[in-house]
Amino acid sequence: METESPTIKAAPLPKKGEELELTVDSLAYGGQGVARHNGFVVFIEKGALPGSRVRALITKRRKGFAEARVLEVLDESQQAVEAPCAHFGVCGGCATQDLDYEEQLRQKQAQVADLFARLGGFRNLEVRPIIGCRDTFNYRNKMEFTCSNRGWVVDKADLDNASDWVLGLHVPGRYDKVLDIEECHLQHPIGNGILKLVQARAKELGLEPWDIKAHTGFLRHLVIRVTQAHTDSPQVMVNLVTSREEPRRLKPLSDDLVAAFPEIASVVNNINTTKASVAYGQWEIVLHGKPTITENLLGRSFDISANSFFQTNSAQAEALYGQIVAACGLSGGEVVYDLYCGTGTIGIVLAEQAQEVAGFEMAQSAVEDASRNALANDVFNIRFFAADLNTKYFSIHAKRLKQQVLSPDVVVLDPPRAGVNPRMIPEIGQLGAGRVVYISCNPATQVRDVRLLIQQGYRLKWAQPVDMFPHTPHIENICLLEKD
Numbered sequence: 220m221e222t223e224s225p226t227i228k229a230a231p232l233p234k235k236g237e238e239l240e241l242t243v244d245s246l247a248y249g250g251q252g253v254a255r256h257n258g259f260v261v262f263i264e265k266g267a268l269p270g271s272r273v274r275a276l277i278t279k280r281r282k283g284f285a286e287a288r289v290l291e292v293l294d295e296s297q298q299a300v301e302a303p304c305a306h307f308g309v310c311g312g313c314a315t316q317d318l319d320y321e322e323q324l325r326q327k328q329a330q331v332a333d334l335f336a337r338l339g340g341f342r343n344l345e346v347r348p349i350i351g352c353r354d355t356f357n358y359r360n361k362m363e364f365t366c367s368n369r370g371w372v373v374d375k376a377d378l379d380n381a382s383d384w385v386l387g388l389h390v391p392g393r394y395d396k397v398l399d400i401e402e403c404h405l406q407h408p409i410g411n412g413i414l415k416l417v418q419a420r421a422k423e424l425g426l427e428p429w430d431i432k433a434h435t436g437f438l439r440h441l442v443i444r445v446t447q448a449h450t451d452s453p454q455v456m457v458n459l460v461t462s463r464e465e466p467r468r469l470k471p472l473s474d475d476l477v478a479a480f481p482e483i484a485s486v487v488n489n490i491n492t493t494k495a496s497v498a499y500g501q502w503e504i505v506l507h508g509k510p511t512i513t514e515n516l517l518g519r520s521f522d523i524s525a526n527s528f529f530q531t532n533s534a535q536a537e538a539l540y541g542q543i544v545a546a547c548g549l550s551g552g553e554v555v556y557d558l559y560c561g562t563g564t565i566g567i568v569l570a571e572q573a574q575e576v577a578g579f580e581m582a583q584s585a586v587e588d589a590s591r592n593a594l595a596n597d598v599f600n601i602r603f604f605a606a607d608l609n610t611k612y613f614s615i616h617a618k619r620l621k622q623q624v625l626s627p628d629v630v631v632l633d634p635p636r637a638g639v640n641p642r643m644i645p646e647i648g649q650l651g652a653g654r655v656v657y658i659s660c661n662p663a664t665q666v667r668d669v670r671l672l673i674q675q676g677y678r679l680k681w682a683q684p685v686d687m688f689p690h691t692p693h694i695e696n697i698c699l700l701e702k703d
Contacts, residue, residue: 232259232285233256233259233261233277233280233287234277235280236276236277237276238274238276238290239256239261239277240272240274240275241254241255241267241272241287242254242270243270243271243272243273243296244269245269245326245329246268246269246315246326247262247330248330248334248662248692248694250265250315250692251263251264251267252267252271252273254275259284261277262285262286262287263286263289264289265289265308265314265391267289268295268298269318269326270298271293271296273290273291273292274289274293275288275290296318298319298322302316302317303316303356303404304402304403304404306398306400306401306402306403309371309390310388310390310398310400311390311391312388312403312691313404313690315690315692316404320351320355323686323690324349324351324686327349328348328349328684330662331349331662331684331694335666335669338666339666339667340670341666341669341679344679344681345680345681346682346683346684347683349684349686350538350539350685350686351686351689352532352686352687353534353535356405356689357406357407357408358447358534358535358689359531359532360444360446360447360532360533361443361444361445361529362403362406362442363441363498364388364400364414364440364441364442364443365386365429365440365496365498366384366385366386366421367386367430367431368427368430369383369395369397369430369431370398370399371385371393371396371397373398383428384422385397385398385399385428386400386414386417386428394496395431399418400414401415406445407453409453409455410445412479412480413441413443413457413480413483414441416480417459417472417476420471420472420475421438421472424471424472426468426469426472431496437461438460439462439491439496439498440460440498441460442456442457442458442498443456444523445482446512446515446523446533447533447534452482454482454484454485454512454513454514455482455512456483456485456486456487456512456523456525457476457483457486458486458488458498458525459472459473459486459487459506460488460490460498460500461488461489461490462492464488464490464504466488466504466506469488469506470506473506476507477507485509485510485525486505486506486508487503487505487506487510487525488505489525489526499525499526503525510524510525511524511588516536516537517541519596521562521563521567521592521595522592522595523562524584527562527588528561528562528585529561529564530564530687532687535686536564539658539685539695540565540568542683542685542697543565543568543569543631543658546654546656546683546699547572547631549569549572549629551572552574553573553574554576554625554626555570555573555575555577555628555629556576556579556627556629556630556631556650556652557569557578557631557633558608558631558632558634558647559579559580559581559634560578560579560580560589560603561580563589563590563593563601564592565631566578566603567589569631570600570601573629575600575601575625577602577603577623578601578603578604579603579604580603581606581607581609583605586603586605590602602623602624604620608634608640608643609640609643611642611643612646613646613647613649613650626650626651626652627651628652628653628654629652630647630652630655630656631656632655632656632658633658633659634659634668635660636661637661638659638665638667638668644668644671644672644675647675648672648674648675648676648677652702653701653702654702655672655677656697656699656700657669657698657700659696659698660695662684662694662696665696669698676702677703678700680701681698682696683696683698683699685697
């Protein structure tokens, strides 16, 4: 006589509003803790370190995962360390100051491997050991602070004392709330002194803060750039972003800054009259010194203007560029196309080992900076083109380009976080380069683009993560692709 098999009930899934005790296995790309409840994946927002046990509240449940926030840490992670910053946990600048740096590197290495395996199907990909950062604090050469009349209150008991003049960083998830920052441990120490002076003096001068909702006010942002590579006397640029051009109101502040910090080589005023909360302007005036400062990398000098892109970690940029040079494998006879070339740093570094380099960049101001940087470094086998890389640029301008530059043997890609526009991928394939070196600050969009490049006849050889931003979730990653 046959007997029926007993019905096995599936384990109950977590429900929204339910409290669970969870053990955190790892960190996902983006910094969330990853735990499992009866095999069901739960992503836990800030405060969940690998190896810790937490009591968490389920805030959302999706088809294949749930989201939660930490209510209480029951058992600390063995890799937990004390965060030095007084703002840690509230400010959105750092996510893992309280995690041992070697563990941060292990997690980022695993995240790159996971993204390429899970999103791209590259399960046997060689992911080379991540290159860590020598200086894990004070490494940023650029910081952007927001001026606002809507200060964030850490303790709700102080709600009635919320400041209507703050200069600091946005709290996570709030475009309209700014945390007053006393000291940032990621920027150069001189930047903290400049920040404090501007906070005090701008209030005294009556420079009214920007109201992001009403779109009123005067002072919008403070941007500080400090050259850091191979110099005992850094050059400093202070960029004051305002809603209108009133240089007389800024002159006393500019004079005080220069008097207090002789390292300041440039004080500029960018005027942003739009509603967009961006730390650059439609035009710029110089209040002191010159419109650029000069950084040195790999024996070359680069002029940096207030709005030009430059790697935010100067010292680690040298490690990054060394890996790019090795990946390109140049012998002296190759033509290199540098797409999204910014101010030309990568192309200028590569030009010494190439026959010719062509840089392509969307911003005309960056093309002008790149051309000046090439001349300043006596590099004459490189030229730069203002190119809309969101269109079929190479197809449209093929005839003109052939008259000015040869077809590429190597293509270098260094796009913004959103990755390469999908319309450009076939364009890159049609260039016919035997090698593509893809540098990305967002491995998730990089995986997407690599899959599309494979459809153009390339194969992925390896990935090389580089940690440019300790204590944050960000990862820089280099991929080498070769024609199949």
